[in-house]
Amino acid sequence: MAKVTMADVAKEAGVSKSTVSQYLNKRYEYMGHDTKKRIEEAIAKLGYQPNFLARSLKQKRTxxxxxxxxxxxxxxxxxxxxxxxxxxxxxxxxxxxxxxxxxxxxxxxxxxxxxxxxxxxxxxxxxxxxxxxxxxxxxxxxxxxxxxxxxxxxxxxxxxVNNKESTYHAIKHFIEAGHEQIALITPPLTISSRIERVEGYKQALSDHNLTLNPDYLKSVEIPAIQSELDKMFSLSKSPTALLAGNDLVLLEVLAFLKEKGIKVPRDLSLIVFDNLSFAHISEPTITAIIQPxxxxxxxxxxxxxxxxxxxxxxxxxxxxxxxxxxxxxxxxxxxxxx
The missing domain is CATH 3.40.50.2300 (Response regulator)
Incomplete structure (x- = not known):
């Protein structure tokens, strides 16, 4: 069976090949409704499939x-x-x-x-x-x-997103609630967004005259997070608030808290920097920094x-x-x- 061509569509619709080409490229400015309808019907009747490779070569785009x-x-x-x-x-x-x-x-x-x-x-x-x-x-x-x-x-x-400023406001929220022992956990500081979040954390502590405790700041691979949390919550003064640097960090944090019987928000206040589909329906609902x-x-x-x-x-x-x-x-x- 011969391949249906643009010329076949043009003949069936009673228009020129250039008009069919304009239709396929959605250049409808000077094309009447009846003409568009005839071309559409001709394409459907003949089962025409445009040659996208040929079009790509002509337009120099894929x-x-x-x-x-x-x-x-x-x-x-x-x-x-x-x-x-x-x-x-x-x-x-x-x-x-x-x-x-x-x-x-x-x-x-x-x-x-x-x-x-x-x-x-x-x-x-x-x-x-x-x-x-x-x-x-x-x-x-x-x-x-x-x-x-x-x-x-x-x-x-x-x-x-304004990572530094957003993190700053989250830490300030903790501080205004009375927290002083505030932790931040992120993946390794290999990209700008994570580095900026740590900068926002440090700046908020400094601006509110709180001393940075290196034991409360961890930037590690995801599989190592629960081990670091275990060390953190074994300290004589463990954190009372924690910011999870992204959604994958949060999942590790939640798993750890469940295993240790640490209740949110009774024992630990919690915020996550990331968009979560379940933040508004979890129990308790989760405070989050939402990126647009x-x-x-x-x-x-x-x-x-x-x-x-x-x-x-x-x-x-x-x-x-x-x-x-x-x-x-x-x-x-x-x-x-x-």
Whole structure:
């Protein structure tokens, strides 16, 4: 059976090939409703499938972009990816999502693979360890946007939340409730967002004349968190408040507290820096610093599309969004005397 061509569709609809091409590329400005309807019906009747490869060669674009997330297990990453995919779906551009596991070698492999597939641009949660590769993309004017992490020495559009300020407000919330023994646990300080959260923690303590206790500040791999918590809560003065640096840290904290019979908020006030699907329905409900993930993803997508289309391109800059402290029951109930 012969392959149905654009010429066949044009003949069936009684229009020119160029009109069918305009229809397929959604250039409807000067196309009447009846014409669009005839082309649509002709495509359905003949079972026409556009040749996307030929279109890509003609347009010098593949209508595909790549998203390289650091860890797809984080809800923030999935929300951002969903937002990006939604945006590009509306523009008939496909999105490929790759999970780098915060591994520089894996990240490099995905960047090279996606570029070999000639995707039109990349949105990356960078590990920060492939500087030469990032620089080469920037030098080539290849469309790229960084998400969540800043690489200070690079001139690239970057989307992030105000990590330092958001953490500062969370620690201040603890202090205003009467806490002095305040802990922070994060994964290793290998990326800007974690470093900034630690900076916000230290600044809040300093501004409120509280001494930094190094035993209350831990930045370790996820599997080591419960062991560090065991040491922390074996101290003569254990923490009365704790900020979990992200959602995966929180899960380890909750598992530890359950095993040790430590009750929230009676024995420990708790806040998490991350978006949680269950924060408002857990018992107790969990106080959280919420990142506007969907809005951040949309902004990243807009910036990338502008670079791809070479329209409304501005000087690369950092776009900083505000985190919101949503106070719930887990940070209430401080029953200790000063």
């Amino acid at each position: 209508s595909t972009i790549g998203i390289i997330v650091a860890n797809i297990m984080h809800r923030f990453s999935t929300e951002v990816s969903r937002s990006i995919e939604d945006f590009f779906h509306e523009h008939d551009i496909h999105a490929i999502v790759c999970n780098a596991d915060d591994n520089p070698k894996k990240e490099k492999k995905y960047i090279e693979m996606l570029r070999a597939k000639q995707v039109d641009g990349l949105i990356i949660f960078p590990t920060g360890k492939n500087i030469a590769l990032y620089e080469s993309m920037i030098k080539e004017n290849y469309p790229v946007v960084f998400m969540d992490r800043k690489i200070e020495e690079l001139n690239v559009d970057t989307i992030a 993930a969907y809005e951040m993803g949309k902004k990243a997508a807009e910036l990338l599309l502008a670079q791809i289309m070479k329209e409304n391109v501005t000087t690369p800059t950092e776009h900083i969004f505000e985190g919101r402290l949503i106070v719930r029951k887990s940070s209430e109930g401080y029953l200790f005397s000063k």
